[in-house]
Amino acid sequence: MQIIDRRLNPGGKSFANRQRFLRRARAQVRKAVREASSSRSIKDAGKGGEVSIPAGGVHEPFLHKSNRGGVRDYLLPGNKKYVERDTIPRPEQQGGQGSKASDSGDGEDEFRFALSDEEYLDLYLEDLELPDLAKRQVAGVESLQWRQAGYSTAGPPSRISVPRTLKHSMSRRIALKRPKSDEINALREEIERLEREGGHFDELAPLRAQLEALILKSKRIPYIDPVDVRYRRLEATPKPIARAVMFCLMDVSGSMNEHMKDLAKRFYSLLYLFLTRRYEHVEVVFIRHTHEASEVDEQTFFYSRETGGTVVSTALFKMAEIIRDRFPVSEWNIYAAQASDGDNTSSDNAVVLGQLRDVILPICQYYAYVEVGMDDEDDSHSGGEPSTNLWRAYRRVSADAPFAMRKVRHRRDIYPVFRELFSRRPEGASAEGVGA
Structure with missing residues (x-):
């Protein structure tokens, strides 16, 4: 049923x-x-x-008779077509109305x-997280955490401590020698026995007086007195909170066409949705760069248009400057994600690598580089890897560094790459430095 x-x-x-x-x-x-998200627009990604x-x-569990064992009697209506011992073919089943219906008769509704x-x-974001979010113990930001701090004689009824109240009640009853109920019951049974036997008038009088005195003393000393009641006392204690800041760096130079910018915007939109949803205490900093870098708001970062040359090191210098001014390493967990087409001034690659190795990575918990390109780009001549000068420079980053790089060519690659970069990993595991 x-x-x-x-x-x-x-x-x-x-x-x-x-x-x-x-x-x-x-x-x-x-x-x-996950399947529905691939066909959604950015604005509808979180709806x-x-x-x-x-x-x-979605089948519900149910009980039914086993088809093995037992004796069953059937009553079948008569017919003109079949007689005893005829074999009746199984009727063809009608397929379901869902998308998985087939011409063989088997089908399943959705x-x-x-x-x-x-x-x-x-x-959507169930098994994603920022790697090592709370690696550092952060000071300076506190929230109040309520903890039990002893007991009090006053408080709301919801905080009454029954064990502590009974403990105080027992101590008081023992100190005042309150008669026990077993003692009173035993004396009452003894009086009843003597009354049934008869002739014990001399013994009954003192026993009855003793019983009356015990009952009177029991009433004067209640089982639980208001002085026994204890309440759990709560005390607000400061609790340190781990703070994180996420730097989003994007190349908006002339070499980044609309397709590449769209891929980068989609990646950061997904990242922004993830961060604001998953972590309450996360700051997000947007940095755009051509041959110059500047910190902008979210609207400008995603939708404003700029043209110019490409000098990636300006974004890294800007990031280091903002960290020095507003996000001390001792108080913040620092993360960064960079999106670029891989184009950079050749003379700037050494500066970028030096800044990344010596300044950025030592203070970062995690740095992710996403290289965007055209859907019809062919990387077969380079072993399946992008041949851009920035990619080749980043290849020289130590495998032990908290650094990962991936490439994206099509919109359908955004979510798989995002999941790969921010998937939850076992304790002690790290992301590989390079991936396709």
């Missing part, structure tokens, strides 16, 4: 059932979210909506499930 409640239940009353379904079908819903999963993934913005983002 299957019992499925499909009644409309407004006001969030079916929240528990909804979460139970998401836990059970999490793998299929997560896969559907909820309907996703489709195979109906087989189950459409609506996700809220919160649920969609949780699944």
